[in-house]
Amino acid sequence: MKIVPVAYLSSYLLSLLGNSIAAVALPLIVLQVTGSALSAGIVAAATAVPAVLAGLFMGVVIDRINRRTSSVVTDLVSAASVAALPIIDMITGLSVGWFVLFGIVGSLGDVPGMTARDALLPAIVRHGSLASERLVGIRESLGAGALLLGPAAAGTLMAVFDGSTLLWVTATTSLIAALLTLLIPNSVGKIAESPATVSNSWQQLREGWRVLFGSTFLLATTMLTVASVIVLAALQGLILPVYFTLAEQPGRLGFVLTALAAGTLVGGAVYAVTGTRVRRRTWFVTGLAGITFGFALIATLSSVCVVFGGAFAVGLASGSFGSLLGVLMLERIPDDMRGRVMGTQNAVLTAAPSVGILGAALLTQYGSVNVAAIVLTGVWLVAVVVFARSLLGNLEPENEQTTNDKTAVAIDA
Template identity: 90%
Template sequence: MKIVPVAYLSSYLLSLLGNSIAAVALPLIVLQVTGSALSAGIVAAATAVPAVLAGLFMGVVIDRINRRTSSVVTDLVSAASVAALPVIDMITGLSVGWFVLFGIVGSLGDVPGMTARDALLPAIVRHGSIASERLVGIRESLGAGALLIGPAAAGTLMVVFDGSTLLWITATTSLVAALLTLLIPHSVGQIAEIPANASNSWTQLRDGWRVLLSSRFLVATTMLSVASMVVLAALQGLILPVYFTLEDQPGRLGFVLTALAAGMLVGGAIYAICGARIGRRTSFVAGLSGTTLGFALIATLSSTWVVFGGAFVVGLASGLFGSLLGVLMIERIPEDMKGRIMGTQNAVLTIAPSIGILGAALLTQYGSVKVAAIVLPGVWLLAMAVFTRSLLGNLEPENDQTTNDKTAVAIDA
């Protein structure tokens, strides 16, 4: 494999690993410093809104500057926001205000950073001489690996080191990710020159949203992803914790997450190896069917092992379906609008877990955990019934799958 895809995938893994460690470690460090669970909740809530807004509006910037540069800058922002905390701790001591401030700064790098890497994918395919199926499949597997390793690494590091040292380690992962991205030639991330009479940023942002909302294909892929995220977050974040608590087995929740990540790792690996041969329709059907079966198994709450099996099946199907969607995004989103469209998609996916957990909380409060477990997978079934048809006719590649010329705007027949 050439240096371009290796650098890209290594950077992606480290960046995601750093975020995964931080997601577990930062709330624990806030609790250690402040001694207040409310403070941890305030930090999480204060950083969520800026992350969504950054995802929505920074896409215009990503479509205007070199995408390799935007990937590097966002990783540096993430590294600086985390590294600032131990520095402040040495100088004045940390408080909730400092966690909120640098949490907001860090959120400005997280979703835009994800978008910048997504927008860079087509160029990596072109310059790395690698099939899009292989690249996206490997990326999905690496993401699952980070999901497996990150929480365990955070827990281990919290035992071995103090909070400040852990923050330095987390910041270093983002810094090394930025340095690895610099191994990608600057020309790879180059975008088409913006005309001197180009419309202003707000108009460009609206143009991106218009293309997204006017395309049945893009709406379908976005809504299926959102529905999957809503149901998965509801299961992970509330339904299963309540279920295992009622069963007096709270420690088993971690094994469900492990089964899910292991399934994703296997699914991504299968797509990376066989995706180009097994056919897109096969991957599509297997992904949708597997996700439905996995959600149904989990929803039964019949036994711990059935829940574990359902989580693995969901992960396996997600690895296949997520990889296929990644390839379709490379091919179908116009090159000059990737930042805006993918930024909007990532912003929506950022708020989807909160919607799922809130819905599960309401159903559990006014019904029961079993009611929530049965009703919420219905969100996935409804989305699949409404949007599947829009995707079936758009699975095969265009004549030129990497250029994304202007005809790609009219994705729907």
Template identity: 75%
Template sequence: MRLIPFAYLASYLLSLLGNSIAGVALPLIVLQVTGSALGAGAVAAATAVPAVLAGLLMGVVIDRINRRTSSVLTDLVSAAAVAALPLIDMLSGLSLGWFILFGIVGSLGDVPGMTARDALLPAIVRHSGLASERLVGIRESLGAVALLLGPAAAGTLMVLFEGSTVLWITAATSLAAALLTLLIPHHVGDIVVTAEGEATAAGSGWVQLRLGWRVLLRSRFLIVTTALSVVSVIVLASLQGLILPVYFTRLEQPGMLGFVLTALAAGMLVGGTIYAIAGARGRRRAWFLAGVFGSALGFVLIAALSSEWVVFGGAFVVGLSSGLFASLMGVLMIERVPEQMRGRIMGTQNAILTAAPAFGILTAAVLTEYAGVNVAAIALVSVGLIALGLSVFAPSLRNLEPESAEAGTGGAAVIHSA
């Protein structure tokens, strides 16, 4: 594999792996330091809003500077925010306030970092010589690997090291991700702007932000795919975050939840690998329908809550279908999102998807409290099935083949950004 795609994919894997480890280890460290579950919840709540705002607002910056540079800077922000915690622990000791402060700082790098990598992807495809289907499929497979390895690595590290020492490891993964991204030549991150894009490039940051939102809201394709992704994330988060923990707790087998997440990640790995190998063959509509109907089947199997083995099977099917669907959507985003607006549009999408899980878990909690876990599972999955069903008949998703004149290819000029 050539250097450019290798550096991009390795950086992507390390960044996600670090986030996956921190997602498990950090709440445990907060609990160890504060002795309060409320404290862990306070850290999560305090960082959620800045993460969403950063995703919404930083897209303008990502659209104005070199995409490789923005990716490196966001990884460095994440690394510094995490590394500050064990450093302060050595110097003066940690408290809840420190966790909240650097949680907020770190959130300013997380969603923008995700957006920066998404915005850089079309350039990686152009300079790598790989088909977009293969590159995106490999990327989704690596995301599944991070999801598989992260929790296990976090548990092992928490046993081997004391307290906040584990966070040096997660900071190192973000730093390594930034260094790997530096292996990508600087010119690869230059922004390609069409003649039409040059005409709309002027104006303040707020004007540019509104322009990006206007493009997003006027595109039926982007509206439908964003809404479908949000609903799917809400349903999946409600199942993972509340319904299944309650279900397995009632079975007196809470440890089984980990196997469900493993089955989900394994399915995503298989789905991404299949798409990387065969995604360029056949019609995209067939891949889309496979992802939609597979997700529907998996959600139904999970919502039935008939046995733990059926739940495991449903999780694997959902993961497999998600791997196919996410890979296809990644390819379509490369082709259909204007190059000069990728930061703003994908930053908005990532911000919404970051906020969606909390809404899903809250809804599931209310339904479970007042109607029971089975009703909550059926109700939320029904919403997901309706969204999936509507997407099958959406006019904007009927023709998914490459367009004759893709966005961002006509009359292109390259902006050499800092």
């Protein structure tokens, strides 16, 4: 494998691993410093809105500058925002205000950094001599591996380091990710000149929205992804914690999340190896069926073993289905608008978990945890019925579709 995809994938892994560790460690550090659960909630809420806005508006910047440069800069911003906390802790001590301030600064690196890497992916495919299916499948597996290792690493680091000291580790992962991206030649990240560069930022952002919301294909794939994130976030963040608490087995929750991540890792790896050998329609249908089956199993909440099986099934199907959607997005989004379109998608996906958890909380409060699980599975089914149909006939590569169209015209003539 050439250095370009190796550097890209290694950088992606380290960046996501650092974020995964921080997602677990930061709330615990806030609790240690302030002794208040409310403070942890304030920090999370105060940084959520800037993260969404950064995802929306930084896409314009990513479409204007070299995408390799934007990936490096966003990782450096993330590293600096995390490293600032232990430095402040040593000098004056931390407070809620410091967590909020650097959480907002970090939001300028996290979601835009995700978008920058997504926007860089087509160039990595072109320069890496790898099929897009293989590269995206490997990336999906690495992402699942990072999410699998992150919580365990965070727990270990919390036991080894005192307080905010462990944040040096997450800052280091972002810094190394930036250095690895520098191994990618600068020419790989260059953006072809287009007339859009002369318009103002607001016009460019609206152009990106027009492409996303004006395309039935892109809108349908985005909404399917949003629906899956809403349901998964509700299951992980509220329904399963309540279920295991009521069953007096709270420790089992971690194993369920491990089963989900392990399934995703396997699914992504299978797609990386066999993605080009199986028709996309087959991947699409089996992915949707597997996710639906897994959600339905979890929604029964009939036993711990059934929930484990459902979680693994969802992960396994999501690994291949998510990889397929990644390839489709890579092919269908215009390169000069990739930052704006993907920035909007990532901003929506950043907000989606809160929607899912809030909805599940209301359903559990005024109904029951079983009602919440069933209703959310219904949300996924509605999304499949509404959006999947418009995608089934539009899954093959555009060049293959063009060839088929020409053949049909010749036959008609």
